[in-house]
Amino acid sequence: MSSTTSPKLADVEIMGLIFGAVDRAIENFQQMAAELDLTAPQARAIMFLGEAAPMRALAGHLSCDASNVTGIADRLESRGLVRRGEAGQDRRVKLLALTAQGVETRAKLEQRLLETSPFMVKLSDAERATLLDLLTRIAGRER
Amino acid sequence: MSSTTSPKLADVEIMGLIFGAVDRAIENFQQMAAELDLTAPQARAIMFLGEAAPMRALAGHLSCDASNVTGIADRLESRGLVRRGEAGQDRRVKLLALTAQGVETRAKLEQRLLETSPFMVKLSDAERATLLDLLTRIAGRER
DNA sequence: TATTGTTATACTCTATAACTATA
DNA sequence: TATAGTTATAGAGTATAACAATA
Numbered sequence: 001m002s003s004t005t006s007p008k009l010a011d012v013e014i015m016g017l018i019f020g021a022v023d024r025a026i027e028n029f030q031q032m033a034a035e036l037d038l039t040a041p042q043a044r045a046i047m048f049l050g051e052a053a054p055m056r057a058l059a060g061h062l063s064c065d066a067s068n069v070t071g072i073a074d075r076l077e078s079r080g081l082v083r084r085g086e087a088g089q090d091r092r093v094k095l096l097a098l099t100a101q102g103v104e105t106r107a108k109l110e111q112r113l114l115e116t117s118p119f120m121v122k123l124s125d126a127e128r129a130t131l132l133d134l135l136t137r138i139a140g141r142e143r
Numbered sequence: 144m145s146s147t148t149s150p151k152l153a154d155v156e157i158m159g160l161i162f163g164a165v166d167r168a169i170e171n172f173q174q175m176a177a178e179l180d181l182t183a184p185q186a187r188a189i190m191f192l193g194e195a196a197p198m199r200a201l202a203g204h205l206s207c208d209a210s211n212v213t214g215i216a217d218r219l220e221s222r223g224l225v226r227r228g229e230a231g232q233d234r235r236v237k238l239l240a241l242t243a244q245g246v247e248t249r250a251k252l253e254q255r256l257l258e259t260s261p262f263m264v265k266l267s268d269a270e271r272a273t274l275l276d277l278l279t280r281i282a283g284r285e286r
Numbered sequence: 287t288a289t290t291g292t293t294a295t296a297c298t299c300t301a302t303a304a305c306t307a308t309a
Numbered sequence: 310t311a312t313a314g315t316t317a318t319a320g321a322g323t324a325t326a327a328c329a330a331t332a
Contacts, residue, residue, distance in 0.1 A: 011257055014275050018262045019190075021281040022168050025161070027206055039298065039323095047162075056313060063170055065301055070315055072299080092308045092313040114154055118281045119161045127277055132157050134274050135164040138261045182300095182321065198291060208324055213292055215322080235290040235331045289332070298323075309312070 024118045032112045036105055041072055045096075046081065046106050052097035054087060081105055167261045175255045179248055184215055188239075189224065189249045195240035197230060224248055 026040075033043035041062055048061045055073060059066040073096055076082040081102035087093040098106060114120055123131060169183075176186035184205055191204045198216060202209040216239055219225040224245035230236040241249060257263055266274060 011263065012253065014271055015253075015256060015260065015263060017275060017278045018168070018260070019172075021278040022165055023206075024281060025165050026169070029162075041299065054313075063166075064299080066314070067302085067316080068300060075298085090309070090313080094314070110155065110158075113158060117158065117161070120154065120158060122281050123277060127280075128157055130273060131277050132160060134266060134270055134277075135160045137270075138164040138167060138265050184322065199289090207322080209291070210293080210325085211323060218321085233290085233332070237291070287332100290330085291328100292330100293326100293328075295325085295327105296323100298321105300319100300321075302318085303316100304318105305316070306314085307312100308314100309310100 021118070028117055029113065032109060032116060035112070036109055038105075038109070041068075042076060043109060045072055045076060046098070046102065046109060049082065049096060049098050049102070050106065052085070052095045054093045055096055056093070058096060076102070164261070171260055172256065175252060175259060178255070179252055181248075181252070185219055186252060188215055188219060189241070189245060189252060192225065192239060192241050192245070193249065195228070195238045197236045198239055199236065201239060219245070 029043065030040050033040055036043070038046065041064075044062060045058055048058060055069045056066055058073075059069045062069070062072075073082060073084065077084060080099055083097050083099050083102075085095045085097055087095040119131065120128070172186065173183050176183055179186070181189065184207075187205060188201055191201055196204075198212045199209055201216075202212045205212070205215075216225060216227065220227060223242055226240050226242050226245075228238045228240055230238040262274065263271070
């Protein structure tokens, strides 16, 4: 792949820039989370729970074993950000939902991310639209 | 910011896609690292040590406290991937360098990342060039 | 005095395995 | 039998604080 003139070196350079950008995005996310006294997994959980979801679904989103979600939910629940509710039919599943305080925290986090994420801040609207197009193919589960 | 017709909603959607893509990249990185029995921080250290560097510099790259690097270096050293050397003039600093096995591991990891990273795999050369342009501004420390 | 690397400590995240209560 | 959530356990990463050696 690539042209014959610049074979592998260019790819390595591109990858370096990619990981540089990804690192910056991660760092920014962790920093914004930390300002709300949240760890990265906790913040990801809060963002995911825009709509209530089973513990299992959160484990899937976090790409971690389901057993870990117990502790993460425990800590968020003890801080009053999340509540464990019944899911109706199937009495095995517990529906994780944000409390009023959780909703408030989520809104703050989202706002701060919009204000500070390098992807949002460092690009113009047009550039962001182009980026959006590229990211859609990357983020998609298809293919 | 943005046009008056689609103010905040579009930004939130874009951010969702950004984090989706970032999550995919992180997951892929962790998976490629795991195939070489490396944790993410260990793999990041290996990639960083293309050239020997002081422990302190690695801490900076990993965006963590210097005390953590002791343990990370310990584990890599006990596996024969890294070696602690003297830095010459300043006898306080220890220069962390890859061993021959470490160089080999680094090459394998780099190759696998080039082969599997969603950013590299899911985009055409032209798209990657466009992405490169955008990421250069995001990854840059300037501004 | 300041800096590099280390140690000690405590907390969080992580996977694995075994358990319970449902289904 | 299978699934959702929990518990127990062990390992790794993380920050903080205190330390030794060196600058």
